[in-house]
Amino acid sequence: MRIITWNINSVRLRLDLVAELVSALRPDVLCLQEIKVVNELFPSVALAELGFEHQAVAGMKGYNGVATLSRLPMSNIEVRNWCDKEDCRHIQAEIDGITVHNFYVPAGGDIPDPEQNVKFAHKLRFLDEVTAWFGGQTDHPALLVGDLNIAPLETDVWSHKQLLDVVSHTPIEVEKMAAWQGSLNWVDAVRKFIPPDLKLYSWWSYRASDWDASDRGRRLDHVWATPSLEPRLTGAMVIREARGWAPASDHVPVMVDLV
DNA sequence: ATGGCAAATTGAATTTGA
Secondary structure: OEEEEEEOOOOOOOHHHHHHHHHHHOOOEEEEEOOOOOHHHOOHHHHHHOOOOEEEEEOOOOOOOEEEEEOOOEEEEEEOOEOOEOOOOEEEEEEOOEEEEEEEOOOOOOOOOOOOOHHHHHHHHHHHHHHHHHHOOOOOOEEEEEEOOOOOOHHHEOOOHHHOOOOOOOHHHHHHHHHHHHHOOOEEOOOOOOOOOOOOOOEEOOOOOOHHHHOOEEOOEEEEEOHHHHHHEEEEEEOHHHHHOOOOOOEOOEEEEEO
16 A cells, blocks of 8 residues: 655645645545645545545635545545644544555744743643554554644754754653654654664755755655554655655655555 | 745735645
């Protein structure tokens, strides 16, 4: 199975890029975040024509929203709410015997202090809640993908020292992400193939005048696998060139293969 | 941190992203 996760930053605006991605890489499962559309206006026909006959969508007006698209049948679809908000950040679905979790973790705003910034408080609470929930699950084969909005390793950001107090790379976030990863002993399926000593990013700011030249990126998008699935992992790739597509999302697709 | 874009909604200005 080939799975791709992509924060697409408006699915309607980038349908042509989805077609290009699908044509080039033929994923079996495509997990999108920030679809920015209500379910009624989700382009399900166009995506079905690309081969994704099976779709699970949790969208809302204007922002957020996740969608899991599959060539293979999906069952047990669940949209789960966190932090008492119905804000469309998680879809769970069973595909070919694997539970696929598609997440869009809150960005967390600017100020890395939960006392001063309710968005950061929300992000930290979200991490605590998902960690506690997964800790109560059994080890059924599962993948956890999405825009987790945290770059955990020093090599996941362009400058570890300069981002230590920037939301997405602060020690408290990295610590809580590690706890989440520990909840089911999730394996980082991307770093299994692209070693942790290599710089690796999946997001570059729109604000850079030349994202490629300055290369001030962060690895915010992830694919995790339960230990039972690790022997089936065969490869991973971050589609960096997608940041240069037009019109580009600020995130690029992240792909993992398993047998 | 730096530098200041992009998308959606609403109707030129605001919210959100990270």
